[in-house]
Amino acid sequence: MDVQTHSGNVFMNTATMAYRNLLKTVHNPDNFMDVIIQPTLFMLMFGYLFGGAIAGGAQAYLPTIVPGILIQTMLSVGTGSGTQIREDLDSGVFDRFKSLPMAHIAPLAGQLFADSLRLLIAAMTSLITGYLMGWRPAVGLGWVVAVGLLAIITGWALSWVFALMGLLAKSAEAVNSASLMTMLFLSFMSNAFVPLHSLTKPLQVIAHLNPVTYVITAIRQILATGSWTHEALLVLIVDVGIVGVFAPLAVWAYDRH
Incomplete structure (x- = not known):
């Protein structure tokens, strides 16, 4: 088999597995919780319950809360990858996949590429919900799309x-618990929902060390200035670095199984 044929098979196998994972999402309503229900519920709850106390009203709070909920939703959707992979490993379905004539990496890659569509739906839900609540960005639609793509x-x-x-955990429950704690810590120990200056000094130190703070800051700067800032470029570079480090580690851990 030549290189081109092999690459084509890997792509087709990955696309098939991605389609399989999307079908699981469609046929399981629980999988829509972090994609549609959670961002809508959190946007409404934070905006109308806490907007008055934090910013004097929901309308004034939306420029703060929309980027915060957007990134929190991206974190929540991202955590689903680990849980789903662990459930498939525990059920033995990956063993059955390995017995089939397909690229051995396709089940793992298919899960991650299916998540990109779930991330797209979640980002659109967050931004549309904010718009329906009265959020009006000061920049054009193109910059809003750029912000959504950066978040995705x-x-x-x-x-x-x-x-x-x-891949490394012993159970799906352990993955779910660890992922939830990580998501909540990264979201709330940042500038997602409150200004950094309103935090105590120790919490400010933690927030400044939190990478989510810089992602949200970059998004807010784009929405305020309509320009691609140095912070946004730094976030993009870090994203590439994360994939460059953790994708090979995930493949290594997958091969161990």
Whole structure:
């Protein structure tokens, strides 16, 4: 088999497995929780319950909360990769896949590429919900799309981290618990929902060390200035670095199984 044929088989096998994972999402309503229900619910709850206390009203709070909920949603969707992979490993379905004439990496790659569509749906849900609540960005639609793509790339990069967690953990419950704690810590120990200056000094130190803070700052700067900032470029470079490090580690852990 030549290189071109082999590459074509890997691509087709990965696409087939991605389609399989998307079908699982469609046929399992629970999988829509972090894609549609959670961002909508959190946007409404934070905006209308806490907007008055934090910013004087929901309308004034939306420029803060929309980027925060957007990134929190990307984190939540990314955590699903590890849980789903662990469930498939525990059920033995990956063993059955390895007995089939397909590229051995296709089940893992298919899961991660299926997540990119879930991330797209989640990003659209977050931004549309904010718009329906009255959020009006000061920039054009093109920059809003750029912000959504940056958030999706960040979520997809982090999904490799959670995929590695799923491959190394002993149970889906352990992955789910660890992922949830990680997502909550990264979201709330940042500038996602409150200004950094409102935090105590120790929490400010933690927030400044939190990479999510810089992602949200970059998104807010793009939405405020309509330009691609140095922070946004740095976030993109870090995303590429995360994939470059954790994708090979995830493949190594997958090969161990």
